[in-house]
Amino acid sequence: MDVGVTLESGQFFRWRREKDGFVVATHGRAFRVPPLSPAARKFFALDHDIDAICGTLRRDRKLRPALRTDLRLLRQDPWECLVSFLTSCASNIPRITKNLDALCRTLGRPLAHGLHAMPPPEAVDDEKLLRRLGFGFRAKYLVPVAREVSRGALRGMERMSTDEARLRLCELPGVAEKVADCVLLFAYERLEAFPLDVWIRRVMRELYLRGNDREIRAFAADRWNGLAGYAQQFLYVWSRNR
DNA sequence: GACCAGGCATCGA
DNA sequence: TCGATGCATGGT
Secondary structure, three states: OOHHHHHOOOOOOOEEEEOOEEEEEEOOEEEEEOOOOHHHHHHOOOOOOHHHHHHHHOOOHHHHHHHHOOOOOOOOOHHHHHHHHHHOOOOOHHHHHHHHHHHHHHHOOEOHHHOEOOOOHHHOOOHHHHHHOOOHHHHHHHHHHHHHHHOOOOOOHHHOOHHHHHHHHHOOOOOOHHHHHHHHHHOOOOOOOOOOOHHHHHHHHHHOOOOOHHHHHHHHHHHHHHHHHHHHHHHHHHHHHO
């Protein structure tokens, strides 16, 4: 696995490059990479059979150039992932990183390596504070979502079908299909989830089909079955880096 | 100084 | 059901 490519692939923002590796803050803890601790191995989902996954995806000739990089889907904390992708709404990676860092420094407990934990949902209850921290209009979604989560909105999600879980997530204010699919893919390990953002829309239209979002999603589900999420992440990185 | 950003909710056609 | 628009503001 290429840790740098994976961390830079836009799934996750709470990490920092250091001279001898990386430090990551997630799931209420901070860790250094490498050497790979058990927490790191779980976070980077090294138990996924990446060779089998890429072997299957390589049957799609058009996808091959995107598969040359060594990246992994992460296994993130659901609440933190939800906060991250609410924050990502009409934003960009440097800004998302900055917003989340400010949030965690202000409300999260300190961890090792000068990092801070994502505050629990009960602590995210002040829209004006979030606006001061630079969240802009996203603040008006984050506070009600935090309240819902603290009341148990994510409880039992891991045992639901992906479609049922997506419906539940989309009941949250500010959460629609794209954000829900990011949480399903990056936190709930639903490898068939296919976050459809502006970059994926562009690259899908370029490589595969002219169609609306519904048609693109149907195409991805059909072409890649339960691995559409991996295909999506490879395409995302490839289309941004070329 | 435009232009766009890992969108979503809302509204009019 | 689809396209346009406002939302806030920072990065490039």
